[in-house]
Every structure is written in structure tokens, then in C-alpha cells.
Amino acid sequence: MENLDFARLQMAFTLGFHIIFACIGMVMPFFMVVSHKKWLNTRKPHYLKLTKAWQRGVAIFFVTGAVSGTALSFELGMLWPEFMKHAGPVIGMPFSLEGAAFFVEAIALGFYLYGWKKLPETFHWITGIIIGISGVASGILVVSANAWMNSPAGFEVINGEFKNIDPVAALLNDAWFTQALHMTLAAFAATGFAVAGIHAFQILRNKKPELHKAAFKIAITFGGIGALLQPISGDLSAKDVAKRQPIKLAAMEAHYETMEKAPLYIGGIVDAEKKEVTNKIEIPGALSFLAFGDFDAEVKGLNDFPQDELPPVPIVHYAFQIMVGIGSLLMLAALIYFISLKKKKWLENRKFWWLFALISPLGFVAVEAGWVVTEVGRQPWIVYNIMKTKDAVTPMPGMEYSFYLYVSVYLILALTVAWLMNRQIKVLNRSIG
Amino acid sequence: MLYVVLFFTFFSLFLYVLLGGADFGAGIVELFSSRDNRKLTRDTIYKVMGPIWEANHIWLIILIVILWIAFPAYFNVIIIYLHIPLTLVLLGITMRGVAFIFRHYDAVIDASQIWYNRMFRISSLLTPIFLGMSFGALVSGEIVITNDYSQTTFAEIFISPWLNIFSVLTGLFYAALCAFLASTLLIGETSAEIRKIYSRKSAFFTIVLVLLGGAVLFYGYYTDMVFVKDFLQNTLSLLAIGISALLLIPLWTAIKKQRSVLTRIFAGAQILLVIFAAVNTHFPNLIITAGEELNMLEDIAPYSVIKVLAITLLAGGFVILPGLFHLMRSFNMIKFSMKENEEEVS
Numbered sequence: 140m141e142n143l144d145f146a147r148l149q150m151a152f153t154l155g156f157h158i159i160f161a162c163i164g165m166v167m168p169f170f171m172v173v174s175h176k177k178w179l180n181t182r183k184p185h186y187l188k189l190t191k192a193w194q195r196g197v198a199i200f201f202v203t204g205a206v207s208g209t210a211l212s213f214e215l216g217m218l219w220p221e222f223m224k225h226a227g228p229v230i231g232m233p234f235s236l237e238g239a240a241f242f243v244e245a246i247a248l249g250f251y252l253y254g255w256k257k258l259p260e261t262f263h264w265i266t267g268i269i270i271g272i273s274g275v276a277s278g279i280l281v282v283s284a285n286a287w288m289n290s291p292a293g294f295e296v297i298n299g300e301f302k303n304i305d306p307v308a309a310l311l312n313d314a315w316f317t318q319a320l321h322m323t324l325a326a327f328a329a330t331g332f333a334v335a336g337i338h339a340f341q342i343l344r345n346k347k348p349e350l351h352k353a354a355f356k357i358a359i360t361f362g363g364i365g366a367l368l369q370p371i372s373g374d375l376s377a378k379d380v381a382k383r384q385p386i387k388l389a390a391m392e393a394h395y396e397t398m399e400k401a402p403l404y405i406g407g408i409v410d411a412e413k414k415e416v417t418n419k420i421e422i423p424g425a426l427s428f429l430a431f432g433d434f435d436a437e438v439k440g441l442n443d444f445p446q447d448e449l450p451p452v453p454i455v456h457y458a459f460q461i462m463v464g465i466g467s468l469l470m471l472a473a474l475i476y477f478i479s480l481k482k483k484k485w486l487e488n489r490k491f492w493w494l495f496a497l498i499s500p501l502g503f504v505a506v507e508a509g510w511v512v513t514e515v516g517r518q519p520w521i522v523y524n525i526m527k528t529k530d531a532v533t534p535m536p537g538m539e540y541s542f543y544l545y546v547s548v549y550l551i552l553a554l555t556v557a558w559l560m561n562r563q564i565k566v567l568n569r570s571i572g
Numbered sequence: 573m574l575y576v577v578l579f580f581t582f583f584s585l586f587l588y589v590l591l592g593g594a595d596f597g598a599g600i601v602e603l604f605s606s607r608d609n610r611k612l613t614r615d616t617i618y619k620v621m622g623p624i625w626e627a628n629h630i631w632l633i634i635l636i637v638i639l640w641i642a643f644p645a646y647f648n649v650i651i652i653y654l655h656i657p658l659t660l661v662l663l664g665i666t667m668r669g670v671a672f673i674f675r676h677y678d679a680v681i682d683a684s685q686i687w688y689n690r691m692f693r694i695s696s697l698l699t700p701i702f703l704g705m706s707f708g709a710l711v712s713g714e715i716v717i718t719n720d721y722s723q724t725t726f727a728e729i730f731i732s733p734w735l736n737i738f739s740v741l742t743g744l745f746y747a748a749l750c751a752f753l754a755s756t757l758l759i760g761e762t763s764a765e766i767r768k769i770y771s772r773k774s775a776f777f778t779i780v781l782v783l784l785g786g787a788v789l790f791y792g793y794y795t796d797m798v799f800v801k802d803f804l805q806n807t808l809s810l811l812a813i814g815i816s817a818l819l820l821i822p823l824w825t826a827i828k829k830q831r832s833v834l835t836r837i838f839a840g841a842q843i844l845l846v847i848f849a850a851v852n853t854h855f856p857n858l859i860i861t862a863g864e865e866l867n868m869l870e871d872i873a874p875y876s877v878i879k880v881l882a883i884t885l886l887a888g889g890f891v892i893l894p895g896l897f898h899l900m901r902s903f904n905m906i907k908f909s910m911k912e913n914e915e916e917v918s
């Protein structure tokens with residue numbers, strides 16, 4: 140493999156790592172403030188215990204998210220200096236606003252973590268809400284920068300230089316809204332199901348059922364709403380991709396031949412050499428409908444694009460299938476939960492809790508898969524139709540060492556955080572009351 | 573508008589060097605504390621730094637973001653040629669960040685604390701050294717900008733600019749600066765008898781700092797470095813360093829009398845003067861490579877970008893600075909009189 144491949148792998152790995160912590164950092168504060176509010180209203184001690192336990196979680200995840208994010212803001216330049224040199228000024232606006240949002244978040248977090256018994260109760264609680272809102276705001280802003288890479292706007296290329304830059308137009312590019320909406324919902328769905336699953340497992344083990352049921356309920360309500368809305372927003376995203384990046388859409392669907400009434404494939408094995416898909420289920424016309432809202436519309440196939448501009452089709456296709464498959468599953472699970480609010484008997488069935496315990500990590504799998512669709516689907520471009528990834532990479536040789544370094548450090552970190560979370564739960568279960 | 577951006581660039585640099593530096597320094601002081609004092613130092617650091625811990629480090633992010641938006645050509649040079657030391661800085665920031673939070677938020681207190689502590693202290697020492705080495709490399713005149721990699725070796729381009737005596741000395745200088753800041757800050761945070769410990773530490777690190785500062789200048793002078801020569805000929809810079817050195821006298825008196833507010837003001841002013849002296853010498857040519865001096869104000873982003881950035885920074889500043897101030901005030905990090913402090917201690 141070349142330097143470029145290692146730089147790509149490193150980018151993918153570090154972003155894939157950061158996104159998990161970022162999602163949790165965006166969403167956990169909301170769980171925490173709901174539990175906190177319930178404590179303020181009811182003064183039932185288990186809510187206080189839960190709030191404090193989640194607060195420790197927020198602190199640990201926040202810092203891991205923050206240090207990996209700090210690394211990312213250097214890495215964009217370290218790995219892709221040519222990209223940053225030209226694109227930096229154009230997409231600077233979301234990043235500078237994001238910096239402001241981080242700051243607000245960090246200040247609010249300082250108040251929240253250290254404010255117990257020192258600040259007036261309501262003010263203290265509100266600082267918790269501010270953590271959540273500014274976290275979501277930074278998520279939206281950074282995704283808008285990514286959307287710009289998919290749908291460049293707000294500048295003109297004159298003799299290889301980016302001229303007539305309009306940072307506001309770059310921020311409000313065509314893709315920002317659909318991507319930001321989809322990402323925010325994804326964060327809620329993934330974190331909600333992950334947290335709910337952990338507590339469902341504790342309920343199965345019959346540890347502190349009152350506390351864990353309260354926790355489950357808060358997490359699954361957020362996660363369930365996210366999961367119900369996610370397919371709708373995903374459909375908007377797909378229509379959007381069909382318009383702005385038809386080649387990505389074709390790769391997502393492994394759609395090789397241009398045709399009207401294009402069928403949608405479910406499953407299937409892609410042979411990129413022979414340009415065909417075997418072992419698939421076909422739904423006639425569904426792809427045309429999905430992409431353009433019309434069963435008869437023509438969908439351009441991969442064969443009709445310049446062959447040196449194709450992304451790695453199998454990766455994009457499989458990742459897309461994984462995301463959509465998980466999306467449908469989570470939506471079903473969300474429905475089951477909301478029905479169980481009426482049918483209380485379900486809650487006594489251990490299968491109910493097993494379901495949520497088992498699907499716990501799937502939301503995050505879908506998040507990673509979705510990002511692979513977006514990022515690998517954009518290849519070979521770093522800025523769609525403007526700049527190729529290979530022209531942006533650092534001239535420094537030896538990127539493999541950097542990659543191995545990041546992988547080992549982050550793996551150790553991830554294991555440590557998992558181990559710490561396990562300890563938090565153990566202590567929570569052991570506590571009196 | 574460019575001036576607004578420049579102001580925020582140096583403002584973030586100053587605050588990062590000051591607040592981030594005090595933060596790194598806290599770990600260094602802990603490292604150099606006797607066994608009995610370590611726990612005490614650790615708890616004090618947590619009390620003082622905890623609430624603004626996260627905010628301290630965002631100044632670095634703001635600085636980086638401003639650089640890449642407004643001064644992309646400059647950022648490009650920094651980020652390509654200092655790839656390795658900056659990676660080491662990031663590694664250090666990561667290690668000490670997580671170690672700090674792990675040791676305070678781990679649900680179980682057991683032997684793993686030993687590891688968190690070690691990780692925290694050692695990375696607290698190494699990170700500012702690498703950061704200082706990066707600063708040193710920028711003005712060392714050793715960076716070779718080239719597109720022709722067949723003429724030069726990997727080491728010449730990517731290693732020797734930062735791994736040389738001058739850069740190592742600047743690295744050590746910055747680490748000493750951090751330790752000096754932290755011990756000065758800690759003086760005000762403890763009860764009267766313990767204060768002595770930090771007063772002594774503060775005095776010790778002041779001496780180390782002055783010695784290392786002298787070493788940087790001597791070494792640069794005898795090896796004919798452009799930056800140091802210009803520095804020594806620049807009246808304003810010399811004046812700033814002179815005042816900063818003179819401030820040591822009232823600083824020491826304040827330390828002796830254990831006046832925490834005054835010591836902090838003096839220490840902050842000294843950092844400001846040192847940065848001013850360094851920047852003033854060569855502004856706007858803040859990067860000195862082997863062949864040329866790079867002007868920061870050449871090849872900047874177009875005006876439309878600068879304008880939007882300036883507005884964002886101003887608007888952000890209006891929200892953030894009062895918030896930060898209120899945060900520090902709420903947790904007693906900024907004190908207006910000793911009295912308030914005494915009450916809290918007793």
C-alpha cells in the first residue's frame with residue numbers, strides 16, 4: 140500500500156473513533172438533564188444516582204471526544220495539507236462557529252460538573268441543557284463542512300485557485316440540511332439504543348430494576364423517536380444524493396446499467412470486475428422511486444460514468460445495505476417499545492429485554508456504515524468534482540507509522556473507556572438504596 | 573478586519589500559553605513534588621483547574637482554526653514540516669487529557685490510579701517540551717521548503733528542523749515556563765502553611781526559567797541565528813524582556829508575602845511580555861526557514877473570508893468571554909481581594 144492509502148486509513152480510523160464519542164457527547168447530556176429534572180421534581184433518590192452516574196459518563200466521553208477532536212483538527216492539515224490550503228478559507232466558517240460552540244459547551248460543562256450544591260438548582264440544571272444544545276450545534280456545523288465536500292459551493296476555481304469566496308454560501312451548501320438532519324437523528328438513535336441496551340441487560344440480570352428501568356425509559360424514548368424518523372430523513376438524503384452525486388447513488392445501489400423503472404436490490408454480491416450483482420432480491424421500479432419519487436424515472440448506471448471516477452463499488456454498496464438494514468430493524472424495535480407503553484404485559488417478558496440488549500450496538504454500526512457510504516462514495520474526490528484525494532495528501536513519507544501509532548493508541552483508549560464504563564455500572568449496582 | 577483576526581490569533585496564543593501552560597505545569601509540579609505533597613498537589617490542581625480544564629485547551633483549537641482559515645499558506649508550512657513534533661504534542665494532549673479525567677471520574681479507586689497519575693505527570697512534562705520545540709523550529713532557520721525530495725533526506729526535512737539544540741532548549745524553556753506558572757497559581761489555593769511549599773517551588777522554577785531563557789539566547793547568539801541576532805538588536809523586544817526580568821523583583825516580593833492575586837498578575841504580565849518580545853522581533857516574518865523568511869501577511873485568505881471570520885470571532889467573543897469569566901469567578905479562580913480567599917480557606 141502507498142502513503143495515500145495509509146493516510147486514508149488513518150483519517151477513516153480516527154474519524155470513525157471520534158464519531159462514537161461525539162455522538163455520545165451530543166446525546167448523553169439530554170438523558171442526564173431529563174433524569175436530573177425528574178430528581179428535582181420527584182426527589183426520588185434513584186434519579187439522583189442515575190444523573191450522577193450519567194454525568195461521570197458524560198465527562199469521560201466528553202474528554203475522549205475532545206482530545207480525539209483536537210487531534211482531528213490538526214490531522215486535517217497534517218494528512219491533507221493541499222486540501223486545507225485551498226479549502227480551509229472556504230469551509231472555515233462552520234469550523235470557527237464550531238469552535239465557539241465547543242467553548243460554550245466546555246464552559247457549561249465546567250458549571251455543570253462542579254456546580255452541585257454550589258449553584259442555584261435551576262441555573263445548574265440549565266447549564267446541563269446548554270451542554271446538550273451546544274454539542275448538537277457543533278455536530279451540525281462540522282457535518283455542514285463535510286456536506287461542502289460533497290456539494291461544493293461558495294467559490295469559483297480560477298487557474299487552480301479558489302476565488303470569489305463566499306463563506307456563508309459555502310456553509311449553506313445544497314447538502315448541509317439533509318446531512319445535518321440525518322446525522323443528528325443518527326446520533327440520537329445510536330446513543331439511545333446503545334444506552335437502553337446496557338440498562339436492559341442490567342434489568343435481565345435483575346440488578347436494581349427500578350433504577351435501570353428509569354434509565355432505559357429515558358434512553359429509549361430519545362432513541363426510539365430518532366429511529367422512527369431516521370428512514371424518512373434517509374429517504375430525503377437519498378433523493379438529494381441522486382441529484383447532486385448520481386455516481387454515488389449508483390454505487391450505493393450497485394446499479395451498473397442505465398435504465399428506466401430501475402429495480403432496487405436487497406442483499407446481493409457485487410462483482411466489480413464483471414460489473415454484476417448476484418444473489419439479490421429485486422424490487423422493480425423501487426430505485427427509480429427512491430431516487431426521484433417516480434417509478435418510471437431513468438437512473439443513470441455506473442457504466443455510463445467516466446470509469447476512472449468510480450468509487451469502490453462493493454464497499455459503498457455493502458455499507459449502504461448494512462445501514463438501511465439496521466435502520467429498518469431499529470425502527471421496528473422502536474415501534475415495539477412504543478406499543479409496549481400500552482401493553483404493559485410485554486415488559487414482563489424476558490424476550491423484550493433481550494431484544495434491546497442484543498441490538499444495543501447496532502446503531503453505531505449503522506453510523507459507521509453511513510459514513511463509509513458518504514466518504515468512500517465520494518472517492519476519488521476529496522472535494523466532489525473539484526479536487527482529487529491523491530492531490531491533497533501530505534508529501535511526507537512514512538504514513539504507515541503514523542497510522543499504526545494512532546490505531547494502537549486509540550484501541551487502548553477504547554478498551555480503557557469500555558472497562559471504565561463497566562466499573563461505573565458495577566458501582567451503580569452495588570450502591571445502597 | 574484583518575486586525576481583529578490578528579488580535580484574536582495572538583490573544584488565543586497568549587491564553588493558550590498562559591492557561592494551557594499553567595495546566596501542563598500543574599502536572600510538572602506534581603512530578604517534581606515529594607511523595608507526601610503529591611496527593612495534596614493533585615487535589616489542589618483538581619480544585620483549581622477542574623472547571624476550566626476543558627476551556628483551557630480550546631484556545632489551541634481556536635488558534636489552529638484561525639490559522640487555517642485566515643493564513644492558509646502559513647498553516648500549510650507549519651503542518652507539513654512540523655508533522656512529527658505536532659503528532660507527539662497531540663499524543664501528549666490525548667494522554668494527559670484522558671488520564672486527568674480517568675483519575676477523577678473512575679468509579680473505583682484502586683491500583684489503576686498509579687497508572688493514571690504516571691501517565692498524567694509524564695505527558696504533562698513531555699507535551700510542552702514538544703510544543704516548545706515546534707515554536708523553536710519555526711524560527712530556527714532549519715526548515716527546508718522543497719518539492720524535490722530526491723535532493724534531501726527524510727531527516728533533513730522532517731526531523732532536523734525540530735530536533736536540534738536550539739529547538740530542544742526552547743522546548744525546555746517552555747516547560748519551565750509552564751511549571752513556573754502553575755506553581756505561582758497554586759500559591760493562592762492552599763492554606764497558609766502549605767503555601768510555603770509552592771512559594772519555594774515557584775522560586776525554584778523561576779530560576780530554572782531564567783537560566784534556560786539565557787541559554788536559548790546565548791546558544792542562538794553564538795551560532796549566529798537570525799532570530800536571536802535580530803532579537804538582541806530590537807530595542808522594543810529587549811525592553812519587553814527587560815521589564816519582564818525587572819518584574820521578577822516585585823514578583824518575588826509578592827511570593828514571599830504570599831500575595832496570590834499580585835503574583836498572578838505579575839506572572840501573567842511576564843508571559844505577555846515574553847510573547848510580545850518574541851513576536852515583535854520578527855513580525856510579520858514569523859517563520860524563518862533555511863532560505864527565506866515567510867511573511868504571515870502575504871498570501872492570506874481573501875477579504876470576504878477575513879471579514880466573516882472577524883465577525884464570527886467578535887460575536888463568539890462576546891458570548892464566550894463573559895461566560896468564561898463568570899465560570900472562573902464562580903469557582904473562585906479569579907479573586908478580587910485576598911480577603912475573599914482567606915475566608916474560603918479558613
Ligand code: HDD
Pocket residue numbers: 282289314317318319321322324325326328329369370372373374376377378380462463464465466467469502503505506507508509510511512513514516
Ligand atoms: C443510526 C444510524 C443510521 C441509520 C439507522 C440510517 N442512517 Fe443513513 N447515514 C447515517 C446514519 C444512519 C450517518 C452515519 O449519520 C450518515 C453519514 C453521513 C450523514 O450525513 O449521515 C448517513 C448517510 C446516509 C446517506 C448518504 C448521504 C450523503 O452521502 O450525503 C443516505 C442516502 C442515507 N444515509 C440513507 C439512509 C436510509 C434510506 C436509511 C433507512 C433506514 C438510513 N440512512 C438509516
Ligand code: HEM
Pocket residue numbers: 157158160161162163164165200201202203204205206207208209210211212215241244245274275277278279281282322626629630633
Ligand atoms: C461527523 C463528524 C463529527 C461530528 C458529529 C462531531 C461532533 C463533535 C462533538 C459533538 C464534539 C463535542 C465533544 C463531546 O461532547 O464529546 C466534538 C468534539 C470535537 N470535534 Fe468533532 N465532530 C465530527 C468530526 C470532526 C472533525 C472532522 C473535526 C476536525 C476538524 C472535529 C473537531 C473536533 C474538535 C476539535 C473537538 C473538541 C472540542 C472540545 O475540546 O470540546 N470533529 N465533535
Ligand code: HEM
Pocket residue numbers: 147148150151154155157158215219222281282284285507510511514515517518520521528
Ligand atoms: C465522523 C464521521 C466520519 C467518518 C466515519 C468518515 C470516514 C471517512 C473515510 C472512510 C474516509 C476515507 C475514504 C477513502 O479514502 O476511501 C474519509 C476521508 C476523509 N474524510 Fe471523512 N468521515 C467522517 C466525517 C468527516 C467530516 C465531518 C469531515 C470534514 C469536515 C471529513 C473529512 C474527510 C477528509 C478530508 C477525508 C480525506 C480525503 C478523502 O479520502 O476523501 N470526514 N472519511
